[in-house]
Amino acid sequence: MLDQTTLDQLWNFNDPAESEARFRAAMKDGKHDAYERAELATQLGRAIGLQGRFEEADDLLDSIDGQEEPTVGVRILLERGRVLNSGGHAAMAVPLFEQAAELGDHLGEEHLAIDSLHMLAIADPIHAELWTRSALEYTSTVHEPRTRRWMVVLHNNLGWTLHKAGRYAEALVEFQLAEQWAERLGTPEQVRLAGEAIAECEESLAAAGSTR
Structure with missing residues (x-):
């Protein structure tokens, strides 16, 4: 194969x-x-x-x-x-x-x-967080680098799921993890996208804080 x-x-x-x-x-x-x-x-x-x-x-x-x-x-x-x-x-x-x-x-x-x-x-999408966390748990057990690169995509996807739900602090953690994995195993494009997601999430956090 x-x-x-x-x-x-x-x-x-x-x-x-x-x-x-x-x-x-x-x-x-x-x-x-x-x-x-x-x-x-x-x-x-x-x-x-x-x-x-x-x-x-x-x-x-x-x-x-x-x-x-x-x-x-x-x-x-x-x-x-x-x-x-x-x-x-x-x-x-x-x-x-x-x-x-x-x-x-x-x-x-x-x-x-x-x-x-x-x-x-x-x-x-109703169960997106559950499925993504299951995928992350599964991926954490693998060792092959190409397969382990899924950590970038999955943390990024979970970040956007949490961001959409207004859980910005949790989302920021996921985007930061995506960036860390991208720098370790990912592509330059994935590093760039992770940085952009972090910046956008930080803006959302700041905006949410200013309305309290």
Whole structure:
């Protein structure tokens, strides 16, 4: 199977059309076996879905055989959930993300299990704090650096969840933790975004204090 770093190199989340072209080209590359092509196909489906072509993405995911390779099966669940969520059917996506998280954990696919919990927080906003804290607890037990980088995203997401609820002091702690993890394992972009979130949260705290 493909490692996450290989897939990361093919992704450009700022340009899903470019990502689509990259995954199509990779699937034609003779160096990949059938299971790896199936895994690439799940990411192609994601790239298509990000462009709003939900029915096409769903049809592609339907065509992938994930029965013989469990990791492919997890990715199908995860990407089908993303397509549903992006298409305005978040409630239908929740059980798919739950299945993906459970199966990913069972298989030891830590990155996919965490990604699934992260998506649950997005699709189930009422319980976003619970899902994100569960993801943080899970991520704290992993050791692989690329997977541990989820700490940046998760602390940032929890920060915004708390900020939206008006819990600015708690949110600030999360943004500061996101910055610390970004400086340790993240990208320059993540460091920059964490700094901006801290500044915005400090402004919110100051504004809240001035109205008391």
